[in-house]
Amino acid sequence: MSDALEAVRYENGQLQYLDQRLLPAEIRYERARTCDDIVAAIATLAVRGAPCIGVFAAYGIAVLRVVERDDRAFAAAAARVRSARPTAVNLAWAVDRVLAAPDMEREAIAIHEEQRSIDAAIGSNGVPLFGKGARVLTHCNTGPIATAGYGSALGVLIAAQRAGLAPHAIVDETRPLLQGARLTYLECQRAGIDATLQVDGAAAIAMARGRVDAVIVGADRIARNGDTANKIGTYALAILAAHHAIPFYVAAPRSTFDFTIASGAEIPIEERDAAEVRSFAGRAVAPEDARVYNPAFDVTPGHLVAAFITEYGLLRPPYLESIATLAGRPAWSALRNAEELRA
Numbered sequence: 001m002s003d004a005l006e007a008v009r010y011e012n013g014q015l016q017y018l019d020q021r022l023l024p025a026e027i028r029y030e031r032a033r034t035c036d037d038i039v040a041a042i043a044t045l046a047v048r049g050a051p052c053i054g055v056f057a058a059y060g061i062a063v064l065r066v067v068e069r070d071d072r073a074f075a076a077a078a079a080r081v082r083s084a085r086p087t088a089v090n091l092a093w094a095v096d097r098v099l100a101a102p103d104m105e106r107e108a109i110a111i112h113e114e115q116r117s118i119d120a121a122i123g124s125n126g127v128p129l130f131g132k133g134a135r136v137l138t139h140c141n142t143g144p145i146a147t148a149g150y151g152s153a154l155g156v157l158i159a160a161q162r163a164g165l166a167p168h169a170i171v172d173e174t175r176p177l178l179q180g181a182r183l184t185y186l187e188c189q190r191a192g193i194d195a196t197l198q199v200d201g202a203a204a205i206a207m208a209r210g211r212v213d214a215v216i217v218g219a220d221r222i223a224r225n226g227d228t229a230n231k232i233g234t235y236a237l238a239i240l241a242a243h244h245a246i247p248f249y250v251a252a253p254r255s256t257f258d259f260t261i262a263s264g265a266e267i268p269i270e271e272r273d274a275a276e277v278r279s280f281a282g283r284a285v286a287p288e289d290a291r292v293y294n295p296a297f298d299v300t301p302g303h304l305v306a307a308f309i310t311e312y313g314l315l316r317p318p319y320l321e322s323i324a325t326l327a328g329r330p331a332w333s334a335l336r337n338a339e340e341l342r343a
């Protein structure tokens with residue numbers, strides 16, 4: 001994992017992020033100093049991926065607390081960061097956790113450290129699901145730069161690669177912003193994972209022709225019944241996987257589960273600018289006045305998910321029960337401290 005890119009850096013009170021919009025062409029870090037910087041980085045997807053957004057926002061709140069002495073102005077700034085994107089629940093979760101802590105900087109660092117250990121646990125919990133040389137289709141980007149750690153869904157494939165299982169990643173390009181083509185393929189290369197890139201529309205024939213053994217994706221928000229919001233196109237993949245009797249897995253940390261909502265109908269779905277669909281890299285790919293529907297996420301019904309891979313282990317159906325059990329588990333930090341005490 002030494003070749004992994006680092007999405008977020010924090011040192012001596014300075015917050016930097018990798019501008020993921022420039023990948024794979026350029027690796028450039030920018031500094032986030034103000035509320036506008038933090039909100040813009042999240043809203044424009046320079047910083048993206050549900051857990052990574054949470055880690056970045058956590059540091060962002062700590063930075064803002066230092067520069068913004070006025071309590072009301074600070075609260076307004078924190079509220080803006082908290083709502084910079086609506087779907088990934090990790091964002092609000094991380095902001096609330098830092099705001100409630102007596103030492104905000106320490107809490108942000110703890111959230112980041114925990115993310116690494118959570119990702120490592122997700123990786124090792126997911127590896128036994130895959131045989132040697134498994135051909136695994138994945139969508140969007142869920143690698144180290146999407147979590148500010150080791151990755152969730154792609155983290156499982158990276159862990160399988162490190163375990164000598166030589167998985168083959170089938171990478172959906174992921175229209176319209178090409179997180180698969182630009183980011184996942186790059187992260188596969190850096191992790192030494194053999195990969196094939198395909199357009200999103202190729203998934204059906206790839207499955208029909210026996211080229212896919214399993215599907216693994218990440219998540220932005222999971223309801224109590226297992227309904228899962230993830231990058232647009234995920235729901236279509238889940239239906240295709242069910243049709244072809246291919247297991248469909250979701251890898252996500254506990255912080256992506258929203259225990260307050262009963263079903264995916266309650267998940268707010270971000271709709272993004274029409275320009276993302278009408279043009280690409282500054283070039284028109286549709287008439288400039290084309291009417292556009294551009295939801296950034298869709299919701300996969302829980303009954304299409306074979307298992308959730310979490311840091312606490314696998315969750316299997318019925319999800320109303322297994323997710324309720326997850327809700328009652330002790331905080332990851334407490335669990336780790338207890339393990340360290342036992343060791």
Ligand code: MRU
Nearest residue numbers: 048049050142146152218219231
């Ligand atoms: O719009 P993005 O690129 O932030 O969407 C990201 C995804 O949909 C990921 O699958 C999800 O956040 C999980 S990242 C480990």
